[in-house]
Amino acid sequence: xxxxxxxxxxxxxxxxxxxxxxxxxxxxxxxxxxxxxxxxxxxxxxxxxxxxxxxxxxxxxxxxxxxxxxxxxxxxxxx
Numbered sequence: 712x713x714x715x716x717x718x719x720x721x722x723x724x725x726x727x728x729x730x731x732x733x734x735x736x737x738x739x740x741x742x743x744x745x746x747x748x749x750x751x752x753x754x755x756x757x758x759x760x761x762x763x764x765x766x767x768x769x770x771x772x773x774x775x776x777x778x779x780x781x782x783x784x785x786x787x788x789x790x
Contacts, residue, residue, distance in 0.1 A: 723772060727764035735760050 713721055735756040743752050 719772070720769070723768040724765060726772075727768040728761055731760040731764040732757050 736753055739749065739753045739756050743749060746752070
């Protein structure tokens with residue numbers, strides 16, 4: 712198992728990987744259509760987009776968490 716102190720890195724890796732996988736599929740299908748070599752086109756687009764998405768999520772996620780914390784309030788559970 713991976714130590715909990717690396718949870719933010721694992722979260723960023725998985726989130727950026729899955730999101731870039733989906734977005735690159737949509738973009739590849741839209742631009743190239745459903746062709747015989749769509750898998751290789753998609754994988755090429757995905758790898759290059761993931762190389763940018765992973766470090767971006769590592770940097771941006773903490774800022775987004777702070778913004779969300781400022782924009783939300785804790786709920787009162789003493790009902």
